[in-house]
Every structure is written in structure tokens, then in C-alpha cells.
Amino acid sequence: MLALVMLINRAGSMVLPFLGVYMTNHLHFSIENSGIVLSFFGIGSVIGSWLGGMITDKIGEYRVQSLSLLLSVPLFCLIPLFITEAGLAGIILAQSIVSETFRPANSVAITKYAKPENITRAFSLNRMAVNLGFSIGPALGGILSAISYEFLFFSNALAALLAGLMYIWFFKDRAKLAKQQAKKVKEAIVIKKESSPYKDGKFLIYCVFCMLFSICFFQLFSTLTIFYKDTAHMSQQNIGYILGYSGFLIVLLEMGLVQIAEKYFTLAFTMLIGTFLCGVSYAMLAFDYSMITLVLSMTLLCVGEIWTLPFMSTITALRSGENNKGAYMGLNGMSFSIAFIITPYIGTLIAEKLGFNTLWIGTGVLAVAIAIGFYFIIPWMLKDKNKVEDKLI
16 A cells, blocks of 8 residues: 555656756746756755654654655645745755655655565565556646646645545554554664764765766756656656656666676666666667667666666665664665755766767766766775675675
């Protein structure tokens, strides 16, 4: 049921991929200013993730998820009323904070409601729901935004409302379970603080490379849709279709490609190939943007994503100890949130000042450098962990 709620919620994730197009084409913001506004989504994501984790320990995951989903509804409806850069940045910041509190609470809920032996599969199911929802959401968003951007925002609000009502209806009698677990959660947090990942120099270097990779990868959510619209001259419907294709492709291929990597590749080689493919997927856009090239680029980006993002979490878990996995996961997650703040501004600034070709070639070159870095950093970081077999690294 948690996965179904996540599916409905993420199927409503229509706004984010089209915010850049909305600001440049509908509100006539400059590309640079659009990037600044989008950066406020990343700031809200960092604040929301921290706030969600903190208040989940105090009032329970049931209340946090319920409030996050229901409060998102009026905020989505208010977005069309703000037509200045400052106003839109403010409402996006507020909406991002509220919506992102959902994530840590949802993770806590999975660990509580899934049987211990099924937790890994439960998280995998949740990830598949996210990707399936992302394949549906942008496709619907492309159609709805072509009709009216107001219709797009209201539809997103409706999806959040449906997810919230479904969650409350199914889990309303399970709130006591969250309260009973609160003491155990607090005790676990104290243990994690005793062994801080912030003092782990090797892991901090790894997180910096994860952040740099995220800056490359997150062009998908900021500048890529603007490139599709302004340079490749794609319709909003087709932008939605190609973004939907990416999510659908990940749902189809992820389990198989992950199994191939686990069976035949080391962790370092998997990260090398995955990061390299992401770089190639962007670099090729500098030379051609026919529909065939755009689809091929998105396909390579999806394969690269599958061979990087899941394994980043695996590497983080291997580096951590038995009692501080949460702290390590949290720090690694912050590298993504920080990248989400930086990426829109850097990407749109380069695109406006130097052109999209420079952006795509630069992204490709940086990704290749990161891939090489991962290949050497991962064995260096994990070699002193006795529990890690040599064949894995």
C-alpha cells in the first residue's frame, strides 16, 4: 500500500520537469533567472529532508506523511498566482519543503511495516513505484501543460490529495505502531551519532564525487527540458513522452541490469561504466538533436542511472558500520540535495552565456573524469573493510 501511495504521488510529479519551460516560455523569464528559481527547489529539498527526519522522530511517520501530502494540495494550487521571480521562488521553496518531508517519513514507514527479511525488497518495490510514477507523470504533464499550465498545477494537487486520502484511510489505525517505535528510533539515532561519517575522510571524498555526478545527472530536471523545447523544438507533449519513456525504461530494465552488474562486474567497474554512459548521453546532444539521437541519449542516460544510483547506496552501506548506516545514508543523501541546489543555476547560466553545446560537452567531460575517479576511489575506500570481498570492489 505504501508503494501504491508513492505511485499515485509520483504519477502526480508533473510540475518539476516543466517548471523550466513554464518560466521561460509562459512567464518569459531568462534562462539564468529560471535556473535561480529552480535552485530554490533544491534548497527546499535539503530543508524538507532534514525537517522530515527530525519531526518524524517526534510525532511519527503517519502524521508527517499525511500532513505533507495534504499541505501540498493548496501549495500546488497557489503556484500559478505567483508570476515574478521572487514570488515564484518563494512558493516553490515552500512547496518543496512540505513535499520533501514525505521522503524520510516514508522510509521509516517501510522499515516499520515490512518484515525484517523483506525490507530490501520493500525498498526496491518503492523505488519501482517512484520510477513508474515518473514515467506516467511527465507524459500526463506534457499533455496537460499543452492545454493549460494552470490545469497542470491543479492536476498535480489532485494527485497529492488522492494519495493523501488513500494513505490516511489505510494507515489511520496503525498510528500507535509509530508511537511504540519512537523510543527505539531515538536510541538508534544516539548510537549513530557516536560514530559520525562526517569524520570519515575517505567517505567524504566519495560523497564529493557523488555530488559532482549528481550535478551532471540532474541536468535532466533543469536544462534538458529547456533544450528540448528551445533548441530541439519539441512539443510539450513529446517532451512529456520522452521523459515518461525514461521512467518506463528504468522499470523494465533495472532488475535485469542490476543482476548483470552484480554477477559479472565489480562495484568500481559498474560505477565506471554507469557514470561514463551518463556523460556520453549528454555529450552526444552537442552534435545532433534529431529524434533518434534524443531517444538514444535518453536510453543511455537510463542505463547509466541504473548502474550508478542503486550502487551508490550499496557502497555507502558497505562503508558504514552496523550502528551508523542511517548517518552514512543521510550524509550521502545530502550530496544529492546540495547538487539539486547548484545544478539549475550552473546549467542554465552556462547554457545562456556559452550555449547548450558547451554545457553538454562540459557535462560529458566532467562525467568521464568522475567515472575514472570512482574507479580508483571505491576500492581505496572499501579495501579496509574486512566484510567486503575483493571480487566486489
